[in-house]
Amino acid sequence: MREIQIDLAVILKNYRKLKELASGSLVMAVVKANAYGHGMHEVAEALDDAGVDYLGVADLNEALELRMAGIKTNILCWILSPEDDFELAVSQNIELGVSSLEVLEGLPEGAKVHLKVDTGLGRNGFTQGDFGKALEFLAESKLYPEGLFSHLSNASEGDDLAQLELFEKANVMALQKGVNFKLRHLAASAATLKHPQMHFDMVRCGIAVYGLSPFEDEPVDPGLLQPAMRVVANVVNVKRVPKGQGVSYGYRYVTKMETTLVLVPFGYAEGMPRISENHEVLIQGKLYPVVGRVAMDQFIVDVSDAKIRIGDEVVIFGDGQKGEPTAQSLGESSGSINYEVVTRIGGRAPRVYKI
Numbered sequence: 001m002r003e004i005q006i007d008l009a010v011i012l013k014n015y016r017k018l019k020e021l022a023s024g025s026l027v028m029a030v031v032k033a034n035a036y037g038h039g040m041h042e043v044a045e046a047l048d049d050a051g052v053d054y055l056g057v058a059d060l061n062e063a064l065e066l067r068m069a070g071i072k073t074n075i076l077c078w079i080l081s082p083e084d085d086f087e088l089a090v091s092q093n094i095e096l097g098v099s100s101l102e103v104l105e106g107l108p109e110g111a112k113v114h115l116k117v118d119t120g121l122g123r124n125g126f127t128q129g130d131f132g133k134a135l136e137f138l139a140e141s142k143l144y145p146e147g148l149f150s151h152l153s154n155a156s157e158g159d160d161l162a163q164l165e166l167f168e169k170a171n172v173m174a175l176q177k178g179v180n181f182k183l184r185h186l187a188a189s190a191a192t193l194k195h196p197q198m199h200f201d202m203v204r205c206g207i208a209v210y211g212l213s214p215f216e217d218e219p220v221d222p223g224l225l226q227p228a229m230r231v232v233a234n235v236v237n238v239k240r241v242p243k244g245q246g247v248s249y250g251y252r253y254v255t256k257m258e259t260t261l262v263l264v265p266f267g268y269a270e271g272m273p274r275i276s277e278n279h280e281v282l283i284q285g286k287l288y289p290v291v292g293r294v295a296m297d298q299f300i301v302d303v304s305d306a307k308i309r310i311g312d313e314v315v316i317f318g319d320g321q322k323g324e325p326t327a328q329s330l331g332e333s334s335g336s337i338n339y340e341v342v343t344r345i346g347g348r349a350p351r352v353y354k355i
């Protein structure tokens with residue numbers, strides 16, 4: 001009735017392409033938030049078997065889950081709280097992205113630390129002031145200085161270049177304070193694709209691994225990356241209605257003439273944005289608009305006079321080939337972006353894997 005189809009071979013292919021692009025730098029595949037909705041265990045296992053350099057997650061719990069699932073490769077997590085169990089992290093060989101003195105000073109001997117410096121995003125990461133203190137602590141400690149990293153704002157080319165400059169200064173400062181980090185990493189997908197001078201020793205790619213564009217106004221070159229997620233459902237009801245028929249809650253759509261409405265069992269519980277009226281879905285090779293409010297379990301499509309039958313496949317989004325809508329187009333219909341669309345997809349729809 002509804003299915004999230006994930007092509008793991010496509011994910012591996014995307015990873016290999018990113019590896020080529022990074023020309024010599026390590027490539028971390030970011031699998032946080034259930035691998036951006038693609039299924040963390042399945043994606044991580046496929047990448048681990050294929051020899052991925054690093055996996056990246058936000059929480060320590062996600063990292064521990066990966067280890068419990070038998071993942072052997074390097075794992076870095078970077079949203080930490082002083083309450084996290086760092087003894088367990090060290091025993092599981094999980095590397096820690098540290099942004100505060102509170103966390104740094106509480107780490108047990110032998111912890112592998114990636115210091116995060118805020119070069120301008122204004123989120124996590126040491127401020128310039130605390131960064132010096134963190135370096136001094138690290139230089140005197142029995143912690144491993146595994147990495148120095150930062151994250152770009154992508155606000156503009158100029159802003160990213162200014163962050164690059166600060167990142168380079170932070171590296172010089174670290175060396176002056178006697179801390180020689182093994183890996184320096186700055187680029188996520190956007191800078192991996194656009195700024196080779198930002199690749200350093202490793203790049204951290206999330207959205208690009210799943211074949212989606214990090215740029216809101218620019219699709220990725222399909223020769224380089226391909227979307228790995230396709231979301232489909234089958235029509236469960238078809239009805240001919242007269243002109244003037246109100247559709248779904250609040251009657252935000254009223255038919256202008258006699259027409260055929262079809263019901264698709266995929267609602268906001270599955271991650272279909274409630275406001276995605278006018279997103280176009282593909283049925284029998286043609287695009288038709290979603291009409292009226294998306295409900296919890298279902299939405300309606302106006303197919304005009306097309307002969308659509310119960311059971312016909314509806315492509316909610318796919319890889320954009322053969323007229324398929326994309327996660328990007330679904331994002332646009334709801335004032336959002338492909339990242340949010342794929343990460344929220346789920347609910348009662350099972351993920352079905354192809355390798």
Ligand SMILES: Cc1ncc(COP(=O)(O)O)c(C=O)c1O
Pocket residue numbers: 030078150151187188189190204205206207208214
């Ligand atoms: C620190 C860090 N690195 C890398 C990424 C991956 O970003 P992207 O999906 O744009 O490649 C994220 C995602 O939010 C992140 O927080």
